Amino acid sequence: MDVVILQWPAEEERRASLLDCGTPRLLLVGRTALPPVSSDPREDWVRMPSSDRDIQARVAGLTLRCREQDSGPTPGPTLSLDNDGILSNGRNWVALPPIEAALVGALLDSSGSVVSRATLQNAAWPDRDTPPNTLDVHMTRLRRRLVPVDVVVRTVRSRGYILDI
Amino acid sequence: MDVVILQWPAEEERRASLLDCGTPRLLLVGRTALPPVSSDPREDWVRMPSSDRDIQARVAGLTLRCREQDSGPTPGPTLSLDNDGILSNGRNWVALPPIEAALVGALLDSSGSVVSRATLQNAAWPDRDTPPNTLDVHMTRLRRRLVPVDVVVRTVRSRGYILDI
DNA sequence: AGATGCCGTTCATCCCACCGAAATATTGGC
DNA sequence: GCCAATATTTCGGTGGGATGAACGGCATCT
Numbered sequence: 001m002d003v004v005i006l007q008w009p010a011e012e013e014r015r016a017s018l019l020d021c022g023t024p025r026l027l028l029v030g031r032t033a034l035p036p037v038s039s040d041p042r043e044d045w046v047r048m049p050s051s052d053r054d055i056q057a058r059v060a061g062l063t064l065r066c067r068e069q070d071s072g073p074t075p076g077p078t079l080s081l082d083n084d085g086i087l088s089n090g091r092n093w094v095a096l097p098p099i100e101a102a103l104v105g106a107l108l109d110s111s112g113s114v115v116s117r118a119t120l121q122n123a124a125w126p127d128r129d130t131p132p133n134t135l136d137v138h139m140t141r142l143r144r145r146l147v148p149v150d151v152v153v154r155t156v157r158s159r160g161y162i163l164d165i
Numbered sequence: 166m167d168v169v170i171l172q173w174p175a176e177e178e179r180r181a182s183l184l185d186c187g188t189p190r191l192l193l194v195g196r197t198a199l200p201p202v203s204s205d206p207r208e209d210w211v212r213m214p215s216s217d218r219d220i221q222a223r224v225a226g227l228t229l230r231c232r233e234q235d236s237g238p239t240p241g242p243t244l245s246l247d248n249d250g251i252l253s254n255g256r257n258w259v260a261l262p263p264i265e266a267a268l269v270g271a272l273l274d275s276s277g278s279v280v281s282r283a284t285l286q287n288a289a290w291p292d293r294d295t296p297p298n299t300l301d302v303h304m305t306r307l308r309r310r311l312v313p314v315d316v317v318v319r320t321v322r323s324r325g326y327i328l329d330i
Numbered sequence: 331a332g333a334t335g336c337c338g339t340t341c342a343t344c345c346c347a348c349c350g351a352a353a354t355a356t357t358g359g360c
Numbered sequence: 361g362c363c364a365a366t367a368t369t370t371c372g373g374t375g376g377g378a379t380g381a382a383c384g385g386c387a388t389c390t
Contacts, residue, residue: 035222039229041206047219054212057200064204084279084324095279095321097348134350136366141348143367157358158365262337299339301377306337308378322347322376 003059008045009033020150022090024066026058041065079151079165081108089149099124100142107153107163116160168224173210174198184208189227206230244316244330246270254314264289265307272318272328281325
């Protein structure tokens, strides 16, 4: 887990998204900006300008702190899908309708590798076959629903789809 | 729990003893000193010289972080239901009539996962079965009553209900 | 007893999430 | 530019839930 370094307050939105997925981050605080106050142990900041040595030290501290914490009770941002179609990522979650749950299930099973359209069709409609476009439609809907939990489905043209967290 | 401010590396021994008793501390790092690298979330440091504003921000961050951590691994606001049907969330509370209390009880037992309609029916009417719509009506009333205590019951279509805090 | 208020039940109706299909738009490879 | 693959939008149908209203039981208050 690497520390992400970003500008503050310029990259405020990026910071928010990193916070959501629990990525450790170091904010470089502009000369006149107000430093952010956060309770997140995965965040730190330095007032710019600052020596490389100090920045390295902050990064090292952050890394240590995260490692410590990850080895603790919090196993880290895990993506999981339960039997009721609840997909949770960290503290966020969504309820997926049956078909979309089946699709995510198939994508999750082969997490990290591409899943073919045929496999997905089979997972979602085991006992029937559908016009090919149906899958596309459900993919679009699924993608929309996954936005709040910060999960992305990438398409690999003429090969299939793959999950990206 | 107050933050102790001390010089680094001059007060190295004092730092060690504060670390032992878990007191939050902010090290003022001398102009040429090497910054300490620590995994302790109750410690922070600033390179001197530094503005009061920045030091205040560090102290505030440390304080927040400690408070968060002290409140234990359960970060959620304590939601509890007693035997008299009093549901309290922080300093807010409501009195629930017997059936609604039973419903909340069941939802709370499986907090974090979906509770089926069947389970809820069984919790609310253990010795008899009701027309399915009865549950809906009680759910509607329950929701209305839960607004002031800031608790939401989400429905997971054709699966059941889940508590959301 | 009558009045009042809370609770539980049922009924009737309305809303909206989910799904499938078809039409249209966009993208990528050649 | 052309074609194939994929995206997106729209529409209608279906069924699960949500909601409001009405009724009866039961307690408390006057």
